[in-house]
Amino acid sequence: MKGVIFNAVEEAVVRLYDEDTWDDLLDAAKLDGHYTALGSYDDADLGALVGAACPMTGHEPHELIRVLGRHAFPHLADRYPELVDEATGTHDFLRRVNDIIHPEVLKLHPDAKPPSFEFEDLSDDVLRITYKSARKLGVLAEGLILGAGDRFGEHVEVTIISGLDEEVTVFDVRAVKMADQSN
Numbered sequence: 001m002k003g004v005i006f007n008a009v010e011e012a013v014v015r016l017y018d019e020d021t022w023d024d025l026l027d028a029a030k031l032d033g034h035y036t037a038l039g040s041y042d043d044a045d046l047g048a049l050v051g052a053a054c055p056m057t058g059h060e061p062h063e064l065i066r067v068l069g070r071h072a073f074p075h076l077a078d079r080y081p082e083l084v085d086e087a088t089g090t091h092d093f094l095r096r097v098n099d100i101i102h103p104e105v106l107k108l109h110p111d112a113k114p115p116s117f118e119f120e121d122l123s124d125d126v127l128r129i130t131y132k133s134a135r136k137l138g139v140l141a142e143g144l145i146l147g148a149g150d151r152f153g154e155h156v157e158v159t160i161i162s163g164l165d166e167e168v169t170v171f172d173v174r175a176v177k178m179a180d181q182s183n
């Protein structure tokens with residue numbers, strides 16, 4: 001996995017807790033933590049960090065990854081500010097991640113393996129997303145989607161339809177502008 005994901009997770013831990021917690025996590029997971037954005041690191045490091053963080057935070061693994069993904073989103077989004085500005089909302093942005101951002105990641109780093117998404121509009125408010133990746137990190141995607149909702153000022157609900165922890169995860173993403181919730 002590219003270091004930028006570990007940098008984003010570090011930022012999430014520091015936002016939610018503090019620098020010392022990140023250092024404690026690295027110690028507990030027996031990792032040195034020198035992640036550079038462009039480097040590539042063992043996927044198992046992420047599992048080790050989550051394994052160490054669960055007992056420290058009291059979260060169960062899914063909840064922890066979801067929370068970390070949500071708070072990791074700003075770090076990733078800040079790399080593509082113009083795409084965030086151009087997007088009309090969460091759903092539109094998620095399409096841009098799949099059509100523009102992840103392909104761009106792949107162009108710059110042929111060793112990267114970002115997930116792919118398929119989209120189906122179920123209604124004005126609900127987008128069905130099919131996540132595909134051998135890494136089986138649909139729950140991280142769920143957290144990042146919640147983080148996108150925060151950025152766009154939308155109330156976002158993610159319902160898992162099938163396949164959490166599988167290579168194919170289907171979720172329905174309801175996104176409603178905060179001001180429109182009474183409609």
Ligand code: HEM
Binds near residue numbers: 080
């Ligand atoms: C501007 C925002 C984003 C940037 C710059 C970005 C970039 C990246 C990069 C560099 C990777 C690592 C790929 C690798 O090392 O093989 C990655 C993985 C991933 N991205 Fe994104 N991403 C962004 C937004 C999102 C969003 C909104 C979602 C949620 C739908 C998402 C879902 C994922 C997941 C789940 C992975 C983990 C790898 C996997 O599941 O296969 N990303 N992304």
